[in-house]
Amino acid sequence: MQPFTTLTGTIAPLNQSNVDTDQIIPKQYLKTIQRTGLKEGLFADWRQRADGSPNPDFFMNQPCYQDAPILLTGENFGCGSSREHAPWALLDYGFRCILAPSFADIFYNNCFQNGILPIVLTLAEVQSLFDRVARNSQYQLTIDLPQQRVRLPEGEEYAFTIDPFRKDCLLKGLDAIGVTLQHESAITAYEARRSRETPWLFQP
Secondary structure (H helix, E strand, C coil): CCCCCEEEEEEEEECCCCCEHHHHCCHHHCCCCCCCCHHHHCCHHHHECCCCCECCCCHHHCHHHCCCCEEEECCCECECCCCCHHHHHHHHHCCCEEEECCECHHHHHHHHHCCCEEEECCHHHHHHHHHHHHHCCCCEEEEECCCCEEECCCCCEEECCCCHHHHHHHHHCCCHHHHHHCCHHHHHHHHHHHHHHCHHHHCC
């Protein structure tokens, strides 16, 4: 998993509340367990019109947001089913940070396991950012994870909270497997000792 320290980039606006995981990545794209290639299905039902042509009003079809690494959205983002394909698709597209007033719990947890930083801001702060993006489609922020600050180009800062363990994992680029492998030598030593003490358990 790629470490997350600081990130500066353009904000992509999705001004909707209660965006569920079926809208993030529709069910027809769940046939794979690979984490790559899912960006093609990200917000597929909104990116396309009924005839399959691109919807020019949707942010992903607007050139100014093509490489935006920060997603700005509404309350209760990621609700619905617990599919981990949702953060996979967002990460595959290039999003490393999501700003919202609130997140669905399971989606919020899955973001950390996949190297995405979900930041909870107040409704007023989120609305202020939507207003600024509306005036400037190339509006950029700096996300400072070590200092837990969202830095605006005008000099303002928004503070955010994060669980210390999750913060440490993001800074080091560790998912659950990575955390376990930090204890690889102890695990290897335990397995070697157990194979000596109870060899019948390790017979093929």
